[in-house]
Amino acid sequence: MGLLVDGVWHEDWYDTESTGGRFERPDTRFRDWVTPDGRSGYPAEPGRYHLYVSLACPWAHRTLILRHLKGLESVIDVSVVDPFMGEGGWHFSDNPGATPDRVNGCEYLHQVYLKAKPDYTGRVTVPTLWDKVRGTIVNNESAEIIRMLNSAFDDHGRADRDFYPEAVRDDIDRINAFVYDRVNNGVYKAGFATRQEAYEEAVTNLFEALDQLEERLSRQPFLAGDRVTEADWRLFTTLVRFDPVYVSHFKCNVRRLADYPNLWAYTCQLYQVENVAGTVDLDHIKRHYFTSHPMINPTRIIPLGPTVDYNAPHDRGPVTL
Numbered sequence: 149m150g151l152l153v154d155g156v157w158h159e160d161w162y163d164t165e166s167t168g169g170r171f172e173r174p175d176t177r178f179r180d181w182v183t184p185d186g187r188s189g190y191p192a193e194p195g196r197y198h199l200y201v202s203l204a205c206p207w208a209h210r211t212l213i214l215r216h217l218k219g220l221e222s223v224i225d226v227s228v229v230d231p232f233m234g235e236g237g238w239h240f241s242d243n244p245g246a247t248p249d250r251v252n253g254c255e256y257l258h259q260v261y262l263k264a265k266p267d268y269t270g271r272v273t274v275p276t277l278w279d280k281v282r283g284t285i286v287n288n289e290s291a292e293i294i295r296m297l298n299s300a301f302d303d304h305g306r307a308d309r310d311f312y313p314e315a316v317r318d319d320i321d322r323i324n325a326f327v328y329d330r331v332n333n334g335v336y337k338a339g340f341a342t343r344q345e346a347y348e349e350a351v352t353n354l355f356e357a358l359d360q361l362e363e364r365l366s367r368q369p370f371l372a373g374d375r376v377t378e379a380d381w382r383l384f385t386t387l388v389r390f391d392p393v394y395v396s397h398f399k400c401n402v403r404r405l406a407d408y409p410n411l412w413a414y415t416c417q418l419y420q421v422e423n424v425a426g427t428v429d430l431d432h433i434k435r436h437y438f439t440s441h442p443m444i445n446p447t448r449i450i451p452l453g454p455t456v457d458y459n460a461p462h463d464r465g466p467v468t469l
């Protein structure tokens with residue numbers, strides 16, 4: 149794992165020394181927007197944009213789910229990096245489930261970043277939304293990319309589906325902030341902590357948050373009420389990785405997802421929505437985490453278990469999209 153500094157790749161892990169052993173996620177750098185009218189400089193046009201993703205990554209996973217549910221598979225094409233992130237960072241391959249770089253023909257994702265900005269300084273992350281016409285990166289922040297997918301391409305996809313409905317936007321924003329800090333990023337804060345206190349603080353916050361979400365889902369079907377919204381998909385990508393990876397690899401083992409009746413059933417319910425299962429690649433997920441963090445798992449052995457079956461029956465009913 150590394151980063152670009154003034155356009156030069158450096159092998160470097162996150163600095164946790166200056167923050168008391170705490171992992172702090174840096175802000176993403178490319179923050180432009182695709183809009184229907186193109187006034188932003190990036191008009192929503194079929195075939196124009198390309199998503200670079202990892203099937204292992206929970207942030208990239210959000211964009212694949214929204215792309216699928218909004219019917220944008222033929223509008224925005226995708227390149228999938230190899231699950232192993234080693235020297236040089238994310239790279240492309242023809243291993244199962246991965247693809248070459250279908251647009252720029254690069255070997256490494258950091259070379260794509262350099263095409264967009266030759267003197268780029270920052271981390272090289274997935275998801276990354278690429279504009280083929282201007283030859284640059286539009287945005288590399290998943291929270292913003294899913295908002296674009298939800299509405300900017302409505303002339304070309306499922307305009308009838310809205311995962312950020314006007315009436316509950318405040319609730320969604322509030323839930324997202326909580327879930328991001330305590331759960332989505334919370335598992336990373338636990339896993340990447342390099343001091344005992346930092347780890348304990350993160351894990352305690354994480355499980356308090358999961359307890360609260362469990363309680364919320366005992367009272368209502370979805371996080372923002374009766375309908376599934378982006379808040380649910382954002383939580384889902386962390387939950388689906390929880391028992392296979394975070395419990396062991398990131399030491400988030402106070403409870404398993406399977407120990408929370410509502411969170412477990414909710415994860416199964418979302419997994420069983422219209423081929424969302426097709427966006428979940430447990431092989432890439434396990435392969436990535438267990439082999440790409442040698443400071444956590446130096447042997448790079450990928451555990452065989454646990455057995456998880458998200459196709460299990462649940463009692464939460466079907467999901468209306």
Ligand SMILES: N[C@@H](CCC(=O)N[C@@H](CS)C(=O)NCC(=O)O)C(=O)O
Pocket residue numbers: 149150151176202204205206207208237271272273274275288289290291
């Ligand atoms: N805030 C970003 C975070 C993306 C992110 O950190 N992705 C990870 C993969 S799970 C990554 O590419 N990490 C590479 C690195 O940090 O060097 C987003 O939500 O899009």
